[in-house]
Amino acid sequence: MAEKFSELTYEQRLEALCKTKMQQTKEKQDALLVMDQDDHGRILPPPELREITEYMGPSGEMVRDAKLNNFKPKSNHPSGGFFGAKVCGENFNLFLKAHPVYVNPMSSLAGGYMAYFMGYRDPSWPPELASNLEDEQRKYGIYPGIGATQHFCQDMTIGFKLGWGGLLRKIRRYRKLNPEKSDFYDGLEQVVLGVQDWIRRHVDVALDMAKKEKNPTLRRNLEEMAEINEWLVSKPPRTFREACQWTVWYQMIARMYNGSGSMGQIDVWLKPYYERESAAGTLTDEEAIFHLACLLLNDTQYYQLGGPDAEGKDTTNKLSFLVLEAVHRLKAPANIGIRVFNGLNPELLRRGVEIMFEDKTGFPKFLGDKGLVEGFMKNGYSVQLARQRVYSGCHWFAIPGREYTLNDCVKINFAKVFEVAFWDMMNDSEIRPSVDELWRRFEMHLRRAVEVTKEGLDFHMKHMHKVFPELVLDLLCYGTIEKGLDASNGGVEYYNLCIDGSGLAAVADSFAAVEQRVEKEGLLTWSQLAEHLKNDFKDAENVRLMLSSVPRYGRGGTRADYWAVRIVKAFTRFVKERPTPAGFNVIPGLFSWASMISMGQTVGATPNGRHAYAPISHGASPDPGFLRGGSAPTAMAVAVASVQCGYGNTAPLQLDMDPGLARGEEGLAKVEALIKGHFELGGTMINMNIVDKKQILEAHQDPSKYPNLIVRVTGFSAYFASLSRNLRQLVVDRILSEET
Amino acid sequence: MTVDEVINEILRDKVFYETSGGGVTLSGGDPIVQCGFSQALLKKCKEIGLHTAIETAANCQWETLVSLLPMLDLVMMDIKHIDSEKHKNATGVSNKVILDNAMRLSRTKKRLIIRVPIIPGFNDTKSEVEAIAEFVKKFPNLEYLELLSFHRLGEGKYKALGLEYAATNLAIPTKKKIKELSEAAGKSGIKVREN
Numbered sequence: 001m002a003e004k005f006s007e008l009t010y011e012q013r014l015e016a017l018c019k020t021k022m023q024q025t026k027e028k029q030d031a032l033l034v035m036d037q038d039d040h041g042r043i044l045p046p047p048e049l050r051e052i053t054e055y056m057g058p059s060g061e062m063v064r065d066a067k068l069n070n071f072k073p074k075s076n077h078p079s080g081g082f083f084g085a086k087v088c089g090e091n092f093n094l095f096l097k098a099h100p101v102y103v104n105p106m107s108s109l110a111g112g113y114m115a116y117f118m119g120y121r122d123p124s125w126p127p128e129l130a131s132n133l134e135d136e137q138r139k140y141g142i143y144p145g146i147g148a149t150q151h152f153c154q155d156m157t158i159g160f161k162l163g164w165g166g167l168l169r170k171i172r173r174y175r176k177l178n179p180e181k182s183d184f185y186d187g188l189e190q191v192v193l194g195v196q197d198w199i200r201r202h203v204d205v206a207l208d209m210a211k212k213e214k215n216p217t218l219r220r221n222l223e224e225m226a227e228i229n230e231w232l233v234s235k236p237p238r239t240f241r242e243a244c245q246w247t248v249w250y251q252m253i254a255r256m257y258n259g260s261g262s263m264g265q266i267d268v269w270l271k272p273y274y275e276r277e278s279a280a281g282t283l284t285d286e287e288a289i290f291h292l293a294c295l296l297l298n299d300t301q302y303y304q305l306g307g308p309d310a311e312g313k314d315t316t317n318k319l320s321f322l323v324l325e326a327v328h329r330l331k332a333p334a335n336i337g338i339r340v341f342n343g344l345n346p347e348l349l350r351r352g353v354e355i356m357f358e359d360k361t362g363f364p365k366f367l368g369d370k371g372l373v374e375g376f377m378k379n380g381y382s383v384q385l386a387r388q389r390v391y392s393g394c395h396w397f398a399i400p401g402r403e404y405t406l407n408d409c410v411k412i413n414f415a416k417v418f419e420v421a422f423w424d425m426m427n428d429s430e431i432r433p434s435v436d437e438l439w440r441r442f443e444m445h446l447r448r449a450v451e452v453t454k455e456g457l458d459f460h461m462k463h464m465h466k467v468f469p470e471l472v473l474d475l476l477c478y479g480t481i482e483k484g485l486d487a488s489n490g491g492v493e494y495y496n497l498c499i500d501g502s503g504l505a506a507v508a509d510s511f512a513a514v515e516q517r518v519e520k521e522g523l524l525t526w527s528q529l530a531e532h533l534k535n536d537f538k539d540a541e542n543v544r545l546m547l548s549s550v551p552r553y554g555r556g557g558t559r560a561d562y563w564a565v566r567i568v569k570a571f572t573r574f575v576k577e578r579p580t581p582a583g584f585n586v587i588p589g590l591f592s593w594a595s596m597i598s599m600g601q602t603v604g605a606t607p608n609g610r611h612a613y614a615p616i617s618h619g620a621s622p623d624p625g626f627l628r629g630g631s632a633p634t635a636m637a638v639a640v641a642s643v644q645c646g647y648g649n650t651a652p653l654q655l656d657m658d659p660g661l662a663r664g665e666e667g668l669a670k671v672e673a674l675i676k677g678h679f680e681l682g683g684t685m686i687n688m689n690i691v692d693k694k695q696i697l698e699a700h701q702d703p704s705k706y707p708n709l710i711v712r713v714t715g716f717s718a719y720f721a722s723l724s725r726n727l728r729q730l731v732v733d734r735i736l737s738e739e740t
Numbered sequence: 741m742t743v744d745e746v747i748n749e750i751l752r753d754k755v756f757y758e759t760s761g762g763g764v765t766l767s768g769g770d771p772i773v774q775c776g777f778s779q780a781l782l783k784k785c786k787e788i789g790l791h792t793a794i795e796t797a798a799n800c801q802w803e804t805l806v807s808l809l810p811m812l813d814l815v816m817m818d819i820k821h822i823d824s825e826k827h828k829n830a831t832g833v834s835n836k837v838i839l840d841n842a843m844r845l846s847r848t849k850k851r852l853i854i855r856v857p858i859i860p861g862f863n864d865t866k867s868e869v870e871a872i873a874e875f876v877k878k879f880p881n882l883e884y885l886e887l888l889s890f891h892r893l894g895e896g897k898y899k900a901l902g903l904e905y906a907a908t909n910l911a912i913p914t915k916k917k918i919k920e921l922s923e924a925a926g927k928s929g930i931k932v933r934e935n
Contacts, residue, residue: 556749556752557748557749557752634752634753634756635752637756638752638753638755663935669760670760670762672759673756673759673760673761673762674756674759674760676759677755677756677758677759677760680755680758680759681755
């Protein structure tokens with residue numbers, strides 16, 4: 001009895017919170033079956049409010065979602081959907097009203113989020129608004145990004161300065177100056193009023209819980225929580241804890257509204273609070289770590305630690321280490337990258353690598369400042385601006401509050417383009433097939449695919465603000481409230497739209513295979529190859545093996561490596577040769593997110609020996625098994641560095657390494673050398689996993705055996721047990737094929 | 741492969757030598773067995789400015805070893821046992837030439853690392869390791885003595901070559917054992933590392 005009411009330490013509270021997180025994760029896995037995406041901090045609605053729906057997910061698997069059954073949006077369109085700032089804002093306000101209160105007395109921060117607003121947008125795009133680009137988009141395997149949301153970064157400091165009350169006053173002030181934009185301001189106001197109301201309800205519940213709470217630590221915590229949130233309904237945060245709490249409210253509505261998870265430089269915008277209170281003696285490091293842990297448990301957003309400020313000075317400070325420590329204690333999925341540059345505090349990198357090998361949770365990521373900054377400058381920007389482009393998403397960067405990017409939303413499936421080019425050539429009876437002819441057609445179709453993509457981007461930019469504006473991100477941008485314009489519609493200063501290529505290895509290896517086996521060695525004619533591809537290598541396993549045994553991209557110095565570079569150079573040239581027809585700058589990158597499976601499902605057998613409809617290779621990564629019997633990390637690091645597009649968007653290096661690689665001080669130094677070497681060569685990002693092969697195989701057979709196993713799938717991190725079998729298979733194949 | 745082909749492979753990882761302070765290590769088997777090629781390759785490496793090292797059992801004529809020394813920054817050689825009889829029983833050869841070469845190497849200015857592969861039942865006792873440590877303790881160019889824990893990674897190679905792998909039944913030494921041996925070796929005052 002006495003123990004139940006004794007004071008609790010931060011350690012005890014964190015242990016309880018982690019246990020709750022695991023329980024909630026298990027609940028989600030049971031109810032939703034498959035979560036082929038970032039592990040979100042989302043909690044399931046209580047059973048009486050829960051409605052389960054099913055739909056086809058982006059990774060090609062049927063997925064389930066849990067909606068709140070007590071919310072039905074108002075429609076303003078014959079299709080039954082709702083479009084436009086005013087009704088989107090109103091509906092989101094109602095959504096928040098329907099959203100339950102969540103208070104965990106162990107946490108220092110109130111709030112938990114339970115549903116996704118986008119799940120109620122049906123249809124998500126007005127059917128009468130057709131781009132007429134669908135045929136070519138399908139032809140080339142283009143993910144056009146039309147209707148894509150968020151994927152750029154806000155500036156948290158705007159919110160910290162104004163608070164919700166200040167934001168409301170700002171909206172009302174500028175509304176008077178732009179009366180013709182009243183719908184937009186209505187939408188923004190509704191969002192702010194909605195979150196204020198939601199916070200108030202938490203205050204009431206926290207006070208109520210405090211009255212009933214017998215444990216003194218928790219009672220005090222609940223009383224503080226109520227007081228803090230009473231203040232934060234309208235006022236800006238005063239303390240470190242309040243700043244963390246303000247961040248929680250914002251990140252929850254950003255995530256719920258349209259999936260946003262972009263945070264940015266947490267060790268910069270929380271620093272003034274941390275330093276002031278540390279100096280005053282009102283905040284210990286243990287307390288700060290606890291608040292950070294509670295913030296991180298609330299949701300897995302994307303953050304950057306360290307890196308140069310606009311003038312080139314390292315932003316690393318004590319807080320950077322505390323953030324690392326918070327994740328280290330949580331051992332939960334986290335998406336935080338250390339920005340590696342010449343001036344980085346070496347202890348931050350060292351601590352990051354130590355945690356990577358100790359915790360084996362694929363944390364942290366490493367970001368290559370040199371490639372990022374030099375690349376972004378090639379678009380015509382200054383070095384100061386380039387340095388301000390911070391890590392805030394899966395594989396991407398954005399200038400907080402000032403840049404609209406559509407990062408990670410727009411993809412071209414190189415393997416599909418290759419397939420089009422191949423059959424285009426084979427079906428042309430006027431010419432003789434050859435590698436040169438195949439390349440010529442591949443270039444032609446790739447150029448057309450890029451053009452179609454650019455047209456799609458313009459279509460999105462023209463209409464998106466009328467369909468589903470960025471009401472939450474708009475709140476913390478420069479220019480959006482001032483001008484009354486959505487971020488997708490001229491509200492911010494910079495527009496740099498991202499186009500990623502996917503499946504590079506599949507195509508590079510295919511070119512090398514036909515060059516070697518068909519053209520050089522004459523082991524196969526073009527017609528025979530075409531037949532085998534059509535029949536998916538039926539009764540021709542020897543042919544398939546012969547094709548797949550040609551030295552592959554990633555090996556270094558092979559023809560496949562040559563083709564990979566040639567493909568990326570062509571892609572980059574086509575993306576950069578012109579802005580979109582409406583004049584938007586476009587930046588190329590290489591990334592698939594989790595779409596390797598769904599992209600592969602539309603592509604038949606390919607000359608690299610890949611079976612029809614099998615997943616295609618991820619982003620810039622060599623295919624697994626590209627270096628048989630050899631040690632892959634340095635080879636991969638060199639290969640991926642050689643295919644960077646070079647304009648400031650990334651082509652991440654995906655490394656899955658054996659735990660034995662970093663034995664002792666020397667081992668860690670070697671891994672650091674690998675990281676620095678890749679970035680020296682122009683690499684932009686490293687995603688790493690330290691995985692025990694035996695464990696991953698066992699977990700693949702029975703994921704429930706290792707509920708805590710966390711892997712960095714591609715850019716994002718997730719519980720292995722939450723992934724679909726197909727996505728788990730891709731991760732396992734990748735890991736098993738690398739021998740060290 | 742030709743020397744140029746090997747150099748091309750080597751140069752692919754050049755940036756990592758720079759960031760890690762590492763370089764090219766000739767290993768094997770034993771690179772001494774292909775002395776001519778090793779010489780040519782090392783010469784080319786030095787021309788390019790790469791740091792070079794060799795891992796060898798040094799069971800060869802001194803002149804052979806000497807021919808490579810000018811092109812080497814670091815020599816890593818194995819000493820498995822001080823006792824000649826026991827050495828012959830286990831490896832099939834006497835250790836006289838090896839120990840002589842070690843002595844001669846100690847009189848050069850070459851950076852030297854002596855490695856002791858710890859094999860269960862052969863040299864995994866304190867007295868044996870102490871004896872090796874005593875032998876090398878006066879070497880002025882010794883960087884450190886390195887105890888290498890026995891592993892069975894070579895088993896695959898033997899099988900692939902159709903050879904019998906005689907060490908199938910040997911257990912891998914525990915971390916505790918290696919630590920004990922390391923402390924014993926360290927009593928002679930030399931720097932000891934474990935791997």
